[in-house]
Amino acid sequence: MPDDEPTAPAAATITPYQDGPLLVRGDFALVTPDGQRIDTRRGTVALCRCGKSALKPFCDGTHKAVRFRAGTDREARGPAQAAERTARAPATVRNDERPAAQLSSR
Template sequence: MKKKEYSNGEVTVIWQPEKCIHSGICVKGLPKVFKPEEKPWINIQGASTEDLVHQVKQCPSGALGLYMEEGEEKPATRQEPSSQTCEVMPNGPLMVYGNIEVKLSNGEVEKKFKTTAFCRCGSSKTKPYCDGTHKNIEFKD
C-alpha cells in the first residue's frame, strides 16, 4: 500500500491514499495544513505539533497516521470506543467504531480494528467498504 510521510522534526504525518474516504475532516480542521488543491497537499509547517496530532486522530478512515520522533507509529483514530458504535456520515459512508468481524459474501471473515467505513452509495470498487466514490458521484442522502 502506498504511503507518504511529512515531517516537521517532532512529528511525522503518514498518509495512505488508498484508505482515504475523502470525508474532508482534516481539511476543515486544519485548512492551513491540509490543502487538497496543492502539491504536496500536506503542509506540515502550517500548525503546531499538538494541533497536528489532535487533527490526525480525527481521521475516520485511518488514512492519516503519525509517529513522534521516538519512531513509534500511532494509528489515526478517534478516541477508542468501549464498544462498537455506528455513525451515518451525511452524504457519505456508514462509520463503525470499535473492533468488529465482517463476514463477506464469499464467506471469508475479516477483522477490522477501531474504524471501518462501509459504502452507502453502492458505487465503491471495494465493497462493502467505502473508497470515497460517493464524492465523485455526488451521492446525497
C-alpha cells in the first residue's frame, strides 16, 4: 500500500509486553484452528507467549515463574543482533543441573 493513502484505524491492537504476554485490545475474534470461536468475555485479553500457561491460549502469569524472556520490538536479523540475542538467552540445563556453558568447559 502506498504511503500517501490514508489508513483506516485498526479494529484491534496487539501489544507484546516485555517478557510477558501479548495484550489484544479492541474488536477481535479469537478462534481455534478449526474455526470455533473462543469466548473472551471482554475487549482486552492477554495471550500466552511462553507456552506454559494452564489457561492457553490465555496468559496465567506462568511466564514469571519460568523466567520467560522476549522483547517487545521487531529485532533486526543481522549477525550482531543474533549474537546479542543468544548472549541474553537463558542457559540450557541438562540432567546434572549445570548450565550447558559449564558442561562444555570440562
